[in-house]
Amino acid sequence: MEVTLLGTSSAIPVPGRNLSGTVLVLDQEYVLFDCGEGTQFSIRKIQLHPSKIKTICITHLHGDHSFGLPGLLSGINYSNKSDHLTVIGPKGLKEILDVSQKHQQFFADFPFSVIELDFIETPEVVYETGKFQISAVSLDHRIPAFGYRFSEKPGSGQLNAELAGKLGVPKGPLLGDLKEGKPVRLPDGRVIHPSEVVGEPRKPRSFAYITDTRFCSRSVLLAANTDLLMHEATYLADLAMKADETGHSTALDAGKVAALAGVKELVLFHYSARYMDLSPLLREASGVFGTVSLGHDFKTLKIG
Numbered sequence: 001m002e003v004t005l006l007g008t009s010s011a012i013p014v015p016g017r018n019l020s021g022t023v024l025v026l027d028q029e030y031v032l033f034d035c036g037e038g039t040q041f042s043i044r045k046i047q048l049h050p051s052k053i054k055t056i057c058i059t060h061l062h063g064d065h066s067f068g069l070p071g072l073l074s075g076i077n078y079s080n081k082s083d084h085l086t087v088i089g090p091k092g093l094k095e096i097l098d099v100s101q102k103h104q105q106f107f108a109d110f111p112f113s114v115i116e117l118d119f120i121e122t123p124e125v126v127y128e129t130g131k132f133q134i135s136a137v138s139l140d141h142r143i144p145a146f147g148y149r150f151s152e153k154p155g156s157g158q159l160n161a162e163l164a165g166k167l168g169v170p171k172g173p174l175l176g177d178l179k180e181g182k183p184v185r186l187p188d189g190r191v192i193h194p195s196e197v198v199g200e201p202r203k204p205r206s207f208a209y210i211t212d213t214r215f216c217s218r219s220v221l222l223a224a225n226t227d228l229l230m231h232e233a234t235y236l237a238d239l240a241m242k243a244d245e246t247g248h249s250t251a252l253d254a255g256k257v258a259a260l261a262g263v264k265e266l267v268l269f270h271y272s273a274r275y276m277d278l279s280p281l282l283r284e285a286s287g288v289f290g291t292v293s294l295g296h297d298f299k300t301l302k303i304g
């Protein structure tokens with residue numbers, strides 16, 4: 001499981017920094033967080049298949065996080081997608097897509113649905129599959145905005161089929177029962193317990209994506225104990241007043257959220273165009289949280 005940052009600029013793209021979009025790559029599918037202009041292009045540039053996107057989480061409707069969505073959905077039409085796509089975001093998202101479909105004449109040939117969120121005070125699950133949950137919480141921005149947390153569901157451990165064979169378990173449904181944690185009785189009457197042939201399950205992995213927001217205790221709750229937190233760092237702390245006026249965080253705020261939430265690793269992104277040299281942002285965040293790095297476009301990070 002890994003994430004690739006597709007854009008790290010705030011408000012407007014600058015050379016080398018596109019607008020917000022981050023793709024979480026799972027075994028068989030992708031989860032996309034935000035879809036600023038150019039996201040579709042970046043996904044294709046790194047040779048991911050847009051048709052494998054099954055879930056899109058939009059933090060808020062400011063253009064630098066959402067203008068790319070109609071284009072991406074329209075582009076997916078060319079990928080022979082047939083399975084379902086779920087788009088999650090603030091109220092208004094459905095209307096935007098309806099208007100775009102009506103007047104820009106794009107029609108998705110694949111099934112897709114939109115989940116619109118109201119204010120969420122404490123993190124709650126807004127979407128889940130057999131393999132993962134997406135939780136969201138309201139952030140503190142100028143318009144309704146949501147932070148998202150991806151949490152893998154606990155899986156079963158690895159079955160040692162060779163050992164099971166040596167113990168006399170025949171190939172077939174009994175192996176499936178053991179993998180699901182059920183003891184099985186063999187034809188000769190012996191009972192084999194899952195702990196004899198199935199290893200410890202891997203620790204579920206988690207990822208939090210938080211942008212655009214002032215420093216906010218709800219962010220800390222959302223990110224608690226995640227393996228990886230991506231947090232916006234639009235400004236340095238000397239522009240804390242500007243950050244507050246515009247509903248953004250400083251690099252110091254990002255570091256504080258990571259420290260309070262006890263995350264394993266922090267990655268900064270969503271930088272103001274005024275910063276060409278990003279090292280002061282890294283220094284500032286690392287003053288309060290050690291395991292931090294600068295996000296840059298097309299950076300890939302493994303989770304867990």
Ligand SMILES: [Zn+2]
Nearest residue numbers: 010011064212
């Ligand atoms: Zn933004």
Ligand SMILES: [Zn+2]
Nearest residue numbers: 060062141212
């Ligand atoms: Zn914004």
